[in-house]
Amino acid sequence: MSKRFHFLLRVEGMTCDGCARHVTAALKKTDGVEDAQVSSWRSGLATVIATAKETEEDLIKALQGAGYRAVVQERRELEEGRRAPKAEGAEYDLMIIGGGSAAFAAAIKGAELGAKVAIVEGSTIGGTCVNIGCVPSKTLIKAAELCYRSAYPKFEGLTACPPPSDWQRVIEQKDELVSALRQGKYVNVMEVYPNITLIRGWAKLTGGRNVVVNGTNHTPGRIIIATGSHPWAPPIPGLEEAGFLDSTDALSLPELPSSLLVIGAGAIGLELGQLFNRFGVHVMVLEGGPNVAGGEEPEIGQALTRYLADEKLRVCTDVKIKRVERTNGEYQVHAQINGTDEVCTGQQLLIATGRRPNTSGFGLEEAGVKLGKRGEITVSEHLQTANPYIFAAGDCLGDPMYVYVAAYAGGIAAENALTAAGRIYDLSALPHVIFTDPQVASVGFSEKQARERGYKVKTAVLHLKDVPRSLAARDTRGLIKLVAEEDTGRLLGAHVLADEAGEVIQEGVLAVRFGLTIKDIVETFHPYLTMVEGLKLAALTFEKEVAKLSCCAT
Numbered sequence: 001m002s003k004r005f006h007f008l009l010r011v012e013g014m015t016c017d018g019c020a021r022h023v024t025a026a027l028k029k030t031d032g033v034e035d036a037q038v039s040s041w042r043s044g045l046a047t048v049i050a051t052a053k054e055t056e057e058d059l060i061k062a063l064q065g066a067g068y069r070a071v072v073q074e075r076r077e078l079e080e081g082r083r084a085p086k087a088e089g090a091e092y093d094l095m096i097i098g099g100g101s102a103a104f105a106a107a108i109k110g111a112e113l114g115a116k117v118a119i120v121e122g123s124t125i126g127g128t129c130v131n132i133g134c135v136p137s138k139t140l141i142k143a144a145e146l147c148y149r150s151a152y153p154k155f156e157g158l159t160a161c162p163p164p165s166d167w168q169r170v171i172e173q174k175d176e177l178v179s180a181l182r183q184g185k186y187v188n189v190m191e192v193y194p195n196i197t198l199i200r201g202w203a204k205l206t207g208g209r210n211v212v213v214n215g216t217n218h219t220p221g222r223i224i225i226a227t228g229s230h231p232w233a234p235p236i237p238g239l240e241e242a243g244f245l246d247s248t249d250a251l252s253l254p255e256l257p258s259s260l261l262v263i264g265a266g267a268i269g270l271e272l273g274q275l276f277n278r279f280g281v282h283v284m285v286l287e288g289g290p291n292v293a294g295g296e297e298p299e300i301g302q303a304l305t306r307y308l309a310d311e312k313l314r315v316c317t318d319v320k321i322k323r324v325e326r327t328n329g330e331y332q333v334h335a336q337i338n339g340t341d342e343v344c345t346g347q348q349l350l351i352a353t354g355r356r357p358n359t360s361g362f363g364l365e366e367a368g369v370k371l372g373k374r375g376e377i378t379v380s381e382h383l384q385t386a387n388p389y390i391f392a393a394g395d396c397l398g399d400p401m402y403v404y405v406a407a408y409a410g411g412i413a414a415e416n417a418l419t420a421a422g423r424i425y426d427l428s429a430l431p432h433v434i435f436t437d438p439q440v441a442s443v444g445f446s447e448k449q450a451r452e453r454g455y456k457v458k459t460a461v462l463h464l465k466d467v468p469r470s471l472a473a474r475d476t477r478g479l480i481k482l483v484a485e486e487d488t489g490r491l492l493g494a495h496v497l498a499d500e501a502g503e504v505i506q507e508g509v510l511a512v513r514f515g516l517t518i519k520d521i522v523e524t525f526h527p528y529l530t531m532v533e534g535l536k537l538a539a540l541t542f543e544k545e546v547a548k549l550s551c552c553a554t
């Protein structure tokens with residue numbers, strides 16, 4: 001199988017559509033070039049697929065001869081044998097329904113494989129992460145943290161919240177960042193791949209591999225469903241009549257409420273609850289389960305609850321919600337808390353009880369795609385649905401719903417759909433982060449999960465008061481829990497509650513993924529006065545009492 005290369009060229013001197021055609025023709029005439037495209041003369045970018053790496057120099061010479069200056073901005077060897085066969089008679093080899101992160105990963109993979117790809121997006125390009133999810137929430141969380149830390153540079157003994165700052169300006173800055181990232185990471189990216197077409201409109205499947213958009217019928221070679229998810233609210237009596245905020249509404253509130261009730265203490269409920277609390281809103285979080293951050297180690301949920309309480313954020317667990325009312329502009333949540341009936345009041349009510357896949361109303365059933373109990377698309381380990389022409393990726397597959405999972409799935413779905421590569425969708429060693437302060441980050445099994453799977457386990461818990469970095473930063477909130485196999489010492493899970501736990505966890509991810517042991521971690525250098533040194537100290541805790549060790553303990 002011959003090698004193939006993908007070049008991205010920046011071409012100077014194009015001033016009109018005619019120039020773009022001229023450049024394309026010059027590139028296509030160059031020896032060894034299989035395909036060449038210019039997205040538009042304005043972008044100044046051209047992509048080339050060629051059979052030899054040396055073609056790079058010939059491409060530049062060819063453009064010089066045609067009166068243009070060019071530099072190679074990117075070069076990549078395409079995987080051998082991974083060439084998408086052309087779908088006979090089809091306008092597109094691959095059509096992706098949805099224009100979020102899963103879709104973009106799928107489209108780029110398809111384009112790199114030489115396929116002609118269409119993305120169909122009915123709403124805002126970029127989907128959830130950049131527009132209404134990760135990006136807006138994390139920038140607002142950081143703003144709240146800065147505001148809070150500047151008011152309270154020393155963390156212990158926090159007593160009150162700072163006064164509300166300029167919320168409207170913060171929202172404007174958030175919107176500016178969202179627009180810039182949407183442009184940079186989605187809109188501009190499309191220009192780099194001329195063989196990706198964006199079709200604006202809502203897609204409907206009509207059976208087989210037929211898709212209708214804006215009244216036009218398309219029959220692409222393969223289809224990927226990447227339609228994302230929407231916020232889900234439980235059937236609480238009175239809730240629908242009263243109305244409520246979901247995460248999208250909360251992240252764009254024109255002004256801060258004086259008080260906020262949050263139902264649900266998962267990642268989104270906790271992140272947004274703390275964010276608003278730190279902007280001076282009186283926040284109360286109501287959770288039906290026994291702990292906040294329900295899937296985490298109980299030690300972590302309990303410690304996080306205490307830290308939130310230190311910030312005067314009231315968090316109640318084991319809450320039974322009976323009904324919701326709204327009178328005189330105020331929400332009343334009637335609930336049983338610790339066995340006592342209470343009426344909780346707030347100016348606003350945020351429902352953060354999870355998300356459900358967007359899988360209804362656009363013909364999946366007609367196309368023979370099967371759905372699970374929560375509306376998630378049922379797929380094989382190759383992400384193929386019950387209709388062999390249709391694959392699926394991202395939040396529409398159900399939990400876990402993270403953007404890096406969506407992007408990973410998009411790439412796999414495209415490769416499998418176009419080349420029958422048979423790549424397996426493997427979510428082992430999947431980390432996740434809750435962006436509270438301190439953050440929660442985990443990978444692998446919790447102690448309970450490991451025992452349920454029949455492992456004989458040993459565990460170690462290290463509190464951050466024994467981590468030099470935390471002492472130096474005067475922020476000893478948090479802990480690290482490691483779960484290891486008893487006989488072999490293999491790390492099965494790492495669970496961190498700490499400032500920037502999301503960074504620390506990555507060592508745990510590598511350790512779990514590559515089967516490393518507690519001994520491997522202990523014997524590896526960890527720079528002194530870093531937070532990740534805490535992971536090594538936690539590993540040492542299996543054998544030694546860390547509090548009694550000297551600095552740079554071994």
Ligand SMILES: Cc1cc2nc3c(=O)[nH]c(=O)nc-3n(C[C@H](O)[C@H](O)[C@H](O)COP(=O)(O)OP(=O)(O)OC[C@H]3O[C@@H](n4cnc5c(N)ncnc54)[C@H](O)[C@@H]3O)c2cc1C
Pocket residue numbers: 097098099100101102103120121122123124125126127128129130132133134135137138201202203204226227228229247248268358362393394395396401402403404406435
């Ligand atoms: C508040 C919040 C914070 C989050 N924070 C994080 C985080 O910090 N880290 C993280 O990893 N993840 C986070 N997530 C999750 C992450 O945003 C999602 O997992 C990810 O964006 C899903 O990508 P997707 O491509 O599957 O779907 P989406 O990005 O939702 O894209 C789906 C697109 O499909 C379109 N569509 C739907 N139906 C059709 C149709 N019939 N025709 C045409 N178009 C259609 C929709 O308009 C949408 O644009 C967060 C989510 C939320 C809500």
